[in-house]
Amino acid sequence: MEKFTDNFPLAQEILTRMVELGKTLSTAESCTSGRIAAALTQVSGASDYFQGGLVAYQDHLKVRYLEVRQEDIDAYDVVSQPVVEQMVRGACRLFHSDYAIASTGYAGTGANGIPSGTIWIGWGSTQEVLSICFTQDEGRELNTVHATTRALECFLRFISN
Secondary structure (H helix, E strand, C coil): CCCHHHHHHHHHHHHHHHHHHCCCEEEEECCCCCHHHHHHCCCCCHHHCEEEEEECCCHHHHHHHHCCCHHHHHHHCCCCHHHHHHHHHHHHHHHCCCEEEEEEEECCCCECCECCCEEEEEEECCCCEEEEEECCCCCHHHHHHHHHHHHHHHHHHHHHC
16 A cells, blocks of 8 residues: 655655745645645645645535535535536635645545545646546545545646646
8 A cells, every 4th residue: 555655755846846936835625634735744844835725524614615616516516527626726715825736536435426436636726727537446545545646746747837
């Protein structure tokens, strides 16, 4: 199983690039339960760019703090592209950050016809958000570990272009 510290090189690269850019980052997490924020802040110097994170497990918290539209949760499900992209924008606004990374998914059990292992990751700014869906189910623990690594990889590619 992948260990938490396996993301250290990614977090170090993100720190280096974010400091070079002079930009800030925040997170909005659901299914990853704060793992993305924890991975980013394991590197000394993360406070130079990392603003903070919100673990919003409940839908009403996504609506209240991240400005996710309840209508979109009702129409598309909380595990959907519209929701994760709104989470990115909402985290940028909430934490006054240039960029954000967000996650929402059914890591351990599916719901509403969406299978377990379905995880949406989003990253970007209030002006530009990218997202991707992963559907491989390897069990709750591995699903969240892999989603965290993928989120960091995707964000690093985004800020490196």
